[in-house]
Amino acid sequence: MQNLKVYNSLSGKKEVFKSIEKKFVGIYVCGPTVYNKVHLGNCRTFISFDLIYRYFKHLGYKVRYVRNITDVGHLEDDSENAEDRIIKKARTEKIEPMEVVQLYTVDFHKTLSLFNILPPSIEPSATGHIIEQIEIVKSIIKKGYAYEINGSVYFDVSKFDNSYKYGKLSKRNIEDLISNTRNLDGQSDKKNPHDFALWKKAEPQHIMRWKSPWSDGFPGWHLECTAMSRKYLGEKFDIHGGGLDLKFPHHECEIAQSEAINDGKECVRYWMHSNMLTLNGKKMSKSTGNSILPEEIFNGKNSLFKKEFSPEVVRFFMLQAHYRSILDISEDALLASEKGYKKLCDAISQLSEIETNKETTGFDVTKWISNCYGALNDDFNSPILIAKIFDAVKYINSLNTGIESINKNDFKLLEEKIKFFFHEILGLNLIKSKSKTKENNYIEELINLIIDIRNKARFDNDFETSDKIRDSLLKLGVKLKDSKKGTEFKID
Amino acid sequence: MQNLKVYNSLSGKKEVFKSIEKKFVGIYVCGPTVYNKVHLGNCRTFISFDLIYRYFKHLGYKVRYVRNITDVGHLEDDSENAEDRIIKKARTEKIEPMEVVQLYTVDFHKTLSLFNILPPSIEPSATGHIIEQIEIVKSIIKKGYAYEINGSVYFDVSKFDNSYKYGKLSKRNIEDLISNTRNLDGQSDKKNPHDFALWKKAEPQHIMRWKSPWSDGFPGWHLECTAMSRKYLGEKFDIHGGGLDLKFPHHECEIAQSEAINDGKECVRYWMHSNMLTLNGKKMSKSTGNSILPEEIFNGKNSLFKKEFSPEVVRFFMLQAHYRSILDISEDALLASEKGYKKLCDAISQLSEIETNKETTGFDVTKWISNCYGALNDDFNSPILIAKIFDAVKYINSLNTGIESINKNDFKLLEEKIKFFFHEILGLNLIKSKSKTKENNYIEELINLIIDIRNKARFDNDFETSDKIRDSLLKLGVKLKDSKKGTEFKID
Numbered sequence: 002m003q004n005l006k007v008y009n010s011l012s013g014k015k016e017v018f019k020s021i022e023k024k025f026v027g028i029y030v031c032g033p034t035v036y037n038k039v040h041l042g043n044c045r046t047f048i049s050f051d052l053i054y055r056y057f058k059h060l061g062y063k064v065r066y067v068r069n070i071t072d073v074g075h076l077e078d079d080s081e082n083a084e085d086r087i088i089k090k091a092r093t094e095k096i097e098p099m100e101v102v103q104l105y106t107v108d109f110h111k112t113l114s115l116f117n118i119l120p121p122s123i124e125p126s127a128t129g130h131i132i133e134q135i136e137i138v139k140s141i142i143k144k145g146y147a148y149e150i151n152g153s154v155y156f157d158v159s160k161f162d163n164s165y166k167y168g169k170l171s172k173r174n175i176e177d178l179i180s181n182t183r184n185l186d187g188q189s190d191k192k193n194p195h196d197f198a199l200w201k202k203a204e205p206q207h208i209m210r211w212k213s214p215w216s217d218g219f220p221g222w223h224l225e226c227t228a229m230s231r232k233y234l235g236e237k238f239d240i241h242g243g244g245l246d247l248k249f250p251h252h253e254c255e256i257a258q259s260e261a262i263n264d265g266k267e268c269v270r271y272w273m274h275s276n277m278l279t280l281n282g283k284k285m286s287k288s289t290g291n292s293i294l295p296e297e298i299f300n301g302k303n304s305l306f307k308k309e310f311s312p313e314v315v316r317f318f319m320l321q322a323h324y325r326s327i328l329d330i331s332e333d334a335l336l337a338s339e340k341g342y343k344k345l346c347d348a349i350s351q352l353s354e355i356e357t358n359k360e361t362t363g364f365d366v367t368k369w370i371s372n373c374y375g376a377l378n379d380d381f382n383s384p385i386l387i388a389k390i391f392d393a394v395k396y397i398n399s400l401n402t403g404i405e406s407i408n409k410n411d412f413k414l415l416e417e418k419i420k421f422f423f424h425e426i427l428g429l430n431l432i433k434s435k436s437k438t439k440e441n442n443y444i445e446e447l448i449n450l451i452i453d454i455r456n457k458a459r460f461d462n463d464f465e466t467s468d469k470i471r472d473s474l475l476k477l478g479v480k481l482k483d484s485k486k487g488t489e490f491k492i493d
Numbered sequence: 494m495q496n497l498k499v500y501n502s503l504s505g506k507k508e509v510f511k512s513i514e515k516k517f518v519g520i521y522v523c524g525p526t527v528y529n530k531v532h533l534g535n536c537r538t539f540i541s542f543d544l545i546y547r548y549f550k551h552l553g554y555k556v557r558y559v560r561n562i563t564d565v566g567h568l569e570d571d572s573e574n575a576e577d578r579i580i581k582k583a584r585t586e587k588i589e590p591m592e593v594v595q596l597y598t599v600d601f602h603k604t605l606s607l608f609n610i611l612p613p614s615i616e617p618s619a620t621g622h623i624i625e626q627i628e629i630v631k632s633i634i635k636k637g638y639a640y641e642i643n644g645s646v647y648f649d650v651s652k653f654d655n656s657y658k659y660g661k662l663s664k665r666n667i668e669d670l671i672s673n674t675r676n677l678d679g680q681s682d683k684k685n686p687h688d689f690a691l692w693k694k695a696e697p698q699h700i701m702r703w704k705s706p707w708s709d710g711f712p713g714w715h716l717e718c719t720a721m722s723r724k725y726l727g728e729k730f731d732i733h734g735g736g737l738d739l740k741f742p743h744h745e746c747e748i749a750q751s752e753a754i755n756d757g758k759e760c761v762r763y764w765m766h767s768n769m770l771t772l773n774g775k776k777m778s779k780s781t782g783n784s785i786l787p788e789e790i791f792n793g794k795n796s797l798f799k800k801e802f803s804p805e806v807v808r809f810f811m812l813q814a815h816y817r818s819i820l821d822i823s824e825d826a827l828l829a830s831e832k833g834y835k836k837l838c839d840a841i842s843q844l845s846e847i848e849t850n851k852e853t854t855g856f857d858v859t860k861w862i863s864n865c866y867g868a869l870n871d872d873f874n875s876p877i878l879i880a881k882i883f884d885a886v887k888y889i890n891s892l893n894t895g896i897e898s899i900n901k902n903d904f905k906l907l908e909e910k911i912k913f914f915f916h917e918i919l920g921l922n923l924i925k926s927k928s929k930t931k932e933n934n935y936i937e938e939l940i941n942l943i944i945d946i947r948n949k950a951r952f953d954n955d956f957e958t959s960d961k962i963r964d965s966l967l968k969l970g971v972k973l974k975d976s977k978k979g980t981e982f983k984i985d
Binding site for chain 2: 065096100107110120122123128132136211440443447448451453454457470473474477
C-alpha cells in the first residue's frame with residue numbers, strides 16, 4: 002500500500018506520515034468555545050477531523066484523539082478590557098457561567114452526533130485544568146519567558162523570539178508584528194502589545210476566578226491547549242489540528258508556550274488546518290445576516306434555503322470538498338449533494354439484487370480499491386475518494402441493467418469495500434429507501450389489486466369503469482401505463 | 494392550590510416546601526462514577542429527580558439543578574489500599590483514566606437521553622474542581638477538624654462529633670460506629686478507623702494526581718460534592734438528592750465537611766433519597782448474574798426477559814412507583830407497564846376524534862386536575878398521578894364510545910392537562926400510532942377507492958366482481974363490513 006501523506010502546515014508540504022511511537026497516534030484538535038450554538042464552520046472542522054480519526058483507526062493505529070472544550074478565558078478580543086465570551090453570555094442571559102457552558106456543551110454534542118461525528122477519546126475542559134495551567138505558567142516564568150505585572154502574567158514574545166523563533170507556523174516575523182500592532186497608551190500592563198496573557202488577574206466583579214501564586218484570576222486562552230495536550234499526549238505529539246482561523250495567533254502562541262518550557266524543542270510533528278466554510282459566496286457573519294445554524298438547515302426553518310437538508314446530506318456535501326479547500330455552502334450545492342447522496346444510497350441498497358456471473362467485465366475492482374486508498378493516503382482526499390465511489394456506482398448500475406457482469410469474488414470485494422468506505426470512513430448512513438418499507442410494499446399490493454380489477458373491466462369492454470379507476474388512481478398520484486407487457490404504475 | 498410537601502430524609506417527615514430564596518430552587522444530585530456503563534438503579538434515581546426538576550420548573554421556580562460527574566477519587570472500598578475505580582478500569586482496559594471517563598460519560602449521556610431525562614443546569618466534574626477541593630481541605634484544617642499525616646489529610650470524625658453531631662442523617666451515633674469499625678492495625682495512618690480521607694497522597698505509580706500543600710495526590714470522594722455544591726449553589730441550598738445507598742457514609746460525610754467549615758450551620762434544607770431497584774426480587778449484582786443494563790432491556794439481548802422494552806416503557810414503569818418505595822423490575826411488571834402505556838397513548842391519540850357536547854357527564858374535570866396536582870404536591874407521588882391519569886383514560890374511552898359526553902370548555906381543559914402531565918411532567922412521548930403516518934393515510938385512501946369500485950359492482954348486481962374484490966382484500970388482511978351506514982374496513 003502507498004504511504005500516507007499528510008500536509009503539514011508548518012512545512013507547507015505534504016509529508017509521509019510517521020508516528021512518534023509505533024502504532025500509536027496522538028491527535029489534539031481545538032474544540033469549541035461553548036458560549037453559543039455551534040457554528041457550521043466549526044462543524045466542518047470536526048467533520049474533517051472525524052474522517053482523519055476514522056482513517057487512522059482503520060490503519061490499525063491506537064489513536065488518542067483529544068478535543069477540548071473551552072469554558073473559560075476566551076475573550077471577545079485582544080484588548081485589555083475585553084470580556085470573557087462565556088461570562089458575557091451569562092450576564093446577558095442572567096445565568097451562572099457554568100450554566101452557559103452546560104447549555105452549549107449539550108447543544109454541541111447533540112449537533113455533532115446528528116452529523117455522526119465520533120466522540121473523541123478525551124474531551125477535557127479548560128476549567129478542569131486550572132492547576133495544570135498554573136504549573137505551565139510557573140515553568141515559563143522560571144525559563145524567563147514570562148513576566149508578572151499587577152497580578153497578571155504575560156508571555157514575553159520578543160524575548161522568546163530572541164532565543165528561538167516566533168511566527169514560524171503563520172510565517173510572520175516579529176518585526177512586522179511590532180509595526181502592525183497598535184500600542185494603546187496606558188491601557189495595558191504589557192511590555193509589548195504583541196505579548197499575550199498567560200494569567201489574568203480578575204476584576205472584583207469577575208465571576209470565574211481561581212487562586213494562583215499571582216492573583217485570584219483566570220488563565221489566558223492560549224494556555225489551556227498547551228496544558229491539556231501535554232497532559233494527555235505528552236511533550237511532543239503527532240498531530241495538532243484546528244480551523245485555519247486558529248493558526249494565528251492561537252496556535253502560534255501554543256508553539257511559543259510549549260517551546261519556552263521545552264528549550265525550543267518541537268512540540269508537534271504535524272500541524273493540520275481545515276479551511277473556511279463560506280455561505281452563498283460570502284464569509285458567514287451573524288451581523289450581516291449571512292449566517293445559518295446546523296439545526297436551521299436540518300429543520301428548513303431559515304430564510305436562505307427553500308427546503309431542509311438532512312445532517313447526512315450536509316456531511317456528505319462537506320466531504321465532497323477537501324478539508325484544505327475553501328468550501329461554499331449554498332442551496333444549489335446542497336441540492337446537488339442531496340441528489341448525489343441519494344444516487345449513492347440507491348446503488349448500495351441495490352447491491353443485494355445483483356446476480357454474479359462467471360466473468361467480470363468493464364471494471365477492475367482491485368485497482369479501484371487501490372485508487373480509493375490512494376485518495377485517502379493523499380492527505381485524506383475525500384472528494385477524490387467520493388469520485389472513485391461514483392465510478393463504482395456507475396458500474397453497479399450497469400450491472401443492474403445487465404450491461405456489465407461481475408464474478409463472485411470481485412463482487413464480494415466490491416460490496417465489502419464500498420460499504421466500508423461509505424459507513425466507516427465517510428461516516429455516512431443509508432437513507433431509508435422509500436420502496437423498502439412494509440407500508441410501501443402494502444401500497445404496491447393494493448394498487449396491483451386495483452389494476453387487476455381494472456384489467457377485468459377492460460377485458461369485459463367496460464371502459465366506463467376502467468377509465469374511472471384510472472382517473473381515481475391519478476387523483477391519488479398513481480399514473481398507469483398500459484403496454485403489451487401489461488400495466489405498470491408510477492407513484493408521484 | 495395545595496402546598497408542595499417534600500419528604501425530608503433528615504427529619505424523617507414530609508415538610509411543606511419553602512425555598513431559601515423566593516422563586517429560586519437549588520438542587521444538587523449525586524451523579525455517576527463514570528467507570529462503567531450506567532447502572533439501571535442509577536437510572537431510576539435520575540428519572541426520579543427528572544420528574545422533581547420538571548415539576549419545580551412548572552411551578553415557576555428558576556431551578557439550578559446541579560448533577561456531578563465523579564471522575565476521580567471514588568475508591569473500590571474503604572480500606573487503605575483500595576484502588577480508584579476509574580484507574581482500575583483504565584489499568585484493565587489499558588487506556589488513560591480520562592479515556593475511561595470519556596467513554597462512560599458519553600454512554601451515560603446517551604442512556605439518559607434515551608430515557609428522556611433533561612440535562613441538568615450544570616454538570617461539574619470532580620477533576621474540574623481540584624482547586625476548590627483543596628481550598629475546602631484548608632478550611633477544615635484551619636477549623637481544627639482535619640489532620641495531616643504523611644501527606645494525606647483525614648477528617649477527624651470524633652472531634653467533629655464533640656462540637657456538633659455526626660450521624661444525624663443516617664441516625665447513627667459515633668459510639669456504634671466506633672464499635673462497628675474494624676481497626677486494621679498498622680494498615681492505616683488514620684487516628685480512628687471511622688475518619689475519612691479528604692486528601693490522599695498518591696503512590697508513585699498513581700496516574701491521577703495534582704499538586705497540593707500536603708502532597709501530590711488526589712481528593713477524597715466525599716469532598717467533591719461539598720466543593721461543587723458550595724460553588725454553584727452556595728453555603729446553604731434547598732435540596733440535596735441521591736440514591737438511598739449514598740445516605741451513609743457519603744452524605745453523612747458531606748454534612749460533616751460543610752458544617753465543619755460553617756461552624757455547625759445547616760448546609761442543606763431538604764435531603765431527598767430515591768429508593769432501590771431490585772431485579773426479580775433480588776438485589777442487582779453483577780457477580781451473581783442478577784443484573785441487566787438499560788441497553789440490554791432496550792435491544793432485548795439478555796437472558797432475563799423474553800422481549801425488548803422501549804426506554805419510554807421502562808421510564809413509565811419506574812414512575813409507576815413512588816421514588817421512596819423499593820421497586821422490583823421483572824418481565825411481568827414490564828409487560829403490565831407496556832400494556833398500560835399503550836392504553837394511555839391510544840387514549841391521548843384519540844382525543845382529536847372526540848366530539849364535544851352541550852353537557853359534561855360522569856367526570857369532574859376541575860376536581861380531576863386538582864387531584865393530579867394533589868398527587869404531585871404530596872412528595873411527587875407519580876404513581877397516584879398516573880392512577881388519576883388512568884381515570885381520565887377510562888373517561889376518554891367512554892366519550893369515544895358515546896357513553897358519556899363532555900362540553901367544549903371541559904374538553905379543552907382535559908386535553909390540555911392530560912397532555913401536559915404526560916409530556917411535561919412524566920416526560921413521556923406518544924408511541925407513534927400506526928394510523929397517523931402518511932403511508933397509512935394513503936393506504937386508507939386506496940382501500941376506500943377499492944370499496945367504491947366494489948359498491949359500484951354491487952349496485953350493478955355484478956356480485957362475481959364484488960365478491961372477488963372482497964376476497965382479494967381479505968388476502969391482504971383487509972376485512973370488509975357492510976351495513977346500512979355503508980362499508981367499513983379493518984386492517985389486521
